[in-house]
Amino acid sequence: DTAVSQTPKYLVTQMGNDKSIKCEQNLGHDTMYWYKQDSKKFLKIMFSYNNKELIINETVPNRFSPKSPDKAHLNLHINSLELGDSAVYFCASSHGSTDGYTFGSGTRLTVV
Amino acid sequence: GQQVMQIPQYQHVQEGEDFTTYCNSSTTLSNIQWYKQRPGGHPVFLIQLVKSGEVKKQKRLTFQFGEAKKNSSLHITATQTTDVGTYFCAGNDYKLSFGAGTTVTVRA
Numbered sequence: 655d656t657a658v659s660q661t662p663k664y665l666v667t668q669m670g671n672d673k674s675i676k677c678e679q680n681l682g683h684d685t686m687y688w689y690k691q692d693s694k695k696f697l698k699i700m701f702s703y704n705n706k707e708l709i710i711n712e713t714v715p716n717r718f719s720p721k722s723p724d725k726a727h728l729n730l731h732i733n734s735l736e737l738g739d740s741a742v743y744f745c746a747s748s749h750g751s752t753d754g755y756t757f758g759s760g761t762r763l764t765v766v
Numbered sequence: 767g768q769q770v771m772q773i774p775q776y777q778h779v780q781e782g783e784d785f786t787t788y789c790n791s792s793t794t795l796s797n798i799q800w801y802k803q804r805p806g807g808h809p810v811f812l813i814q815l816v817k818s819g820e821v822k823k824q825k826r827l828t829f830q831f832g833e834a835k836k837n838s839s840l841h842i843t844a845t846q847t848t849d850v851g852t853y854f855c856a857g858n859d860y861k862l863s864f865g866a867g868t869t870v871t872v873r874a
Binding site for chain 2 (some may be wrong): 674694695696698699702710744745746751752753754755756757758759760
């Protein structure tokens with residue numbers, strides 16, 4: 655059973671398009687996150703939700719909009735994609751903000 | 767804001783040798799976590815350290831949290847090819863901030 659699942663695994667799209675990445679966790683965790691990993695492997699937090707409420711919103715362009723319909727799901731919608739958005743996006747979840755995080759397998763986004 | 771620095775960025779190790787990766791935070795941390803990411807994979811949680819001066823072991827891996835709760839280290843003994851990957855420390859203040867990682871390659 656996959657604990658944190660993300661779809662799609664790969665996403666290749668043209669500049670200017672809008673795309674969504676979906677994330678679901680079956681661990682019963684109350685906190686979910688989106689992280690961006692760049693080509694140098696640096697992991698940077700983008701958003702954090704606790705029980706469907708946004709609690710962390712880092713300096714991320716407004717083109718990125720997270721949505722959490724319930725505490726088991728956290729989706730990421732990106733408008734007007736740019737070349738610099740190319741990266742691996744990881745969803746993660748945890749029980750509270752001080753426990754270890756469980757990461758999904760990642761979505762490799764390539765903007766051409 | 768909180769910054770977590772990790773060195774070295776790369777570690778090339780002969781199989782059987784030991785190595786250590788170090789992590790330093792600009793602020794006092796409530797806890798520190800370590801993750802391993804295999805090539806092409808995702809970060810996997812290894813351990814969390816909470817107490818000042820805490821030392822924890824997992825087989826050949828030894829994790830340490832500094833007395834001031836601002837630094838940490840991961841020491842691996844008798845490196846094996848299965849140790850290949852990137853090791854991240856992550857400092858927890860009100861959010862988890864990752865270091866840049868130490869990418870480990872092993873020479874057989």
